[in-house]
Amino acid sequence: MSMLEYVPVPYFLVDTDFNILEWSVQSGHVFQPAANFLDLVDTFSKDKAKKFLATRSSDSAELSVDQPHEKDTLIQHRGQAIQKVEIVLKTNSSPYSLFECHIQWDNDIGHLVCIQQDERIQELTTLVQRHRKRLAETDFELLQQKEQLEDSLKRIKQLSASFIKLSPSVGLVPLFGDLDRQLVDENTKVLQECVYDGHYTTLLFDFGGLAELTSEGIHAFAEFMKSFYLMGVTCYVIGMRPPHTQSLRNRSFGEQIIYMNNLSEIINVGKHVS
Incomplete structure (x- = not known):
């Protein structure tokens, strides 16, 4: 019984013209019967197959691992040159199947092994698709988290400008966080x-809880104050701190705004307008 019966991959014994002298049982399962190995090679891969598979051990001095050669085509093994190349072969199941072919020459006899790569490519494709799906799911989760975060920030901005009734005609609006456009827009x-x-x-806007006054926030708040002025409402800004005054340098909330920091003045306002 021939040992070729037990070779688990397609194996061919060929001569220098690639005539098939023997082949393994597995070769018969994968390929149609052929007299020459090149008959199994796709038309556009034949020149490539001839070029790389024809390199024999006697040529190793010309194509050694220390000299320039095609990347990953030459393997040094026990002093012999084993040539490796990927070519397209015609199989029983497909006219175009990618194989990685290894050949080692023993004088004028070549030992050729063909390892199919289609399954590996399919595995890689499946892996890429799995990662792509995971990334898509991650992107969707991140989008959901982003929307939730935006909703939370929106709610925080809404809570950063509450309205407190001091008297039938006077209201207090304490502000917290940063005075930016979003805070103004969410509460206008x-x-x-x-x-x-x-x-x-009368409205009292308390700046005591504000950290930073942004340029856009100052502009938006000025427009906000203008709308109250047109409604006939007198607006006071209280609780201004030194960092706030620096932010307002060469800028203002409008001439209609009254600034106060003295607590007694604020109490008097409440008495006169209540």
Whole structure:
């Protein structure tokens, strides 16, 4: 019984013209019967197959590992040159299948092994698709988290400008966080409705809880104050700190705004307008 029966991969014994002298049982399962190995090679791969598979051990001095050669095509093994090349072969199941072919020459006899790469490519493709799906799911989760975070930030901004009734005509609006455009935009409509529905004539905006006044926030707040001025509401800004005054250098919230820091003045305002 021939040992070729037990070779687990397609194996061919060929001569210098690639005539098939023997082949393994597995070769018969994968390929159609052929007299010459090149008959199994795709038309566009034949020149490549001839070029690389024809290199024999006697040529190793010309194509050694120390001399220039095609990357990953030459393997040094026990002093013999084993040539490796990827070519497209015609199989029983497909006219175009990628194989990695290894050949080692013993004088004029070549031992040729063909290892199919289609399954490896499919595995890599499946792996890439799996990673792509995972990335898509991760992107969706990140998008959901981003939306939740934006909703939370929006809610925080809304809570950063609450309305407190001091008297039938006076309201207090303590501000917290940073004075930016988002804080103003998120609270403009709510505060305007509170003032209009409650018939308030005076508003006190407390800056004591603000950390930073941004340029956009200053501009937005000035427009906000202008809307109250047009509604006939007198606006006071209280609790200004030194960093706030530096941010307002060469800028202002408008001439209609009254600034106060003295607690007694604020109490007097409440008495006169209540």
